[in-house]
Amino acid sequence: MKRVITYGTFDLLHYGHIELLRRARAMGDYLVVALSTDEFNWNCKQKKCYFPYEERKRMLEAIRYVDLVIPEENWGQKATDVEKYHIDTFVIGDDWSGKFDFLKEKCEVVYLPRTPEISTTKIKQDLQK
Ligand code: C2G
Helix, strand or coil, X not given: CCEEEEEECCCCCCXXXXXXXXXXXXXXXXXXXXXXXHHHHHHHCCCCCCCCHHHHHHHXXXXXXXXXXXXXXXXXXXXXXXXXXXXCEEEEEHHHCCCCHHHHHCCEEEEECCCCCCCHHHHHHHHHC
């Protein structure tokens, strides 16, 4: 069984996120999503989530491509997660291109093209119009 992991906030979930999850899952048989906690988002990513962690987790768990949701609590947990969950492939959008190459010692690292025309920021701006 080929196991894949990805990380993110997934707040105001949209089809760009779904497309990432679909492609990530297609790279293996099992997809783990490490979901940024509210504290990690606020303290380390300067993101204030609209939906709290438990709601974002519930939505991700309802997506057919997602097999397991775990908390992302800090930047440094990835290498441990890869071992703990026996991950074969780490996947994330290419806005992070090169940032996680250190994981190549432990697993395959894949940066996927983002869905260009959609973002949470754009949604919020469009709703202001
Ligand atoms: N994404 C995408 N297309 C978009 C928007 C997002 O492919 N239009 C991808 C991102 O590249 C990322 C995933 O969807 O792989 C989740 O996006 P975010 O919630 O914005 O994740 P981010 O805040 O970048 O968190 O430790 C890594 C971080 O937790 C990643």
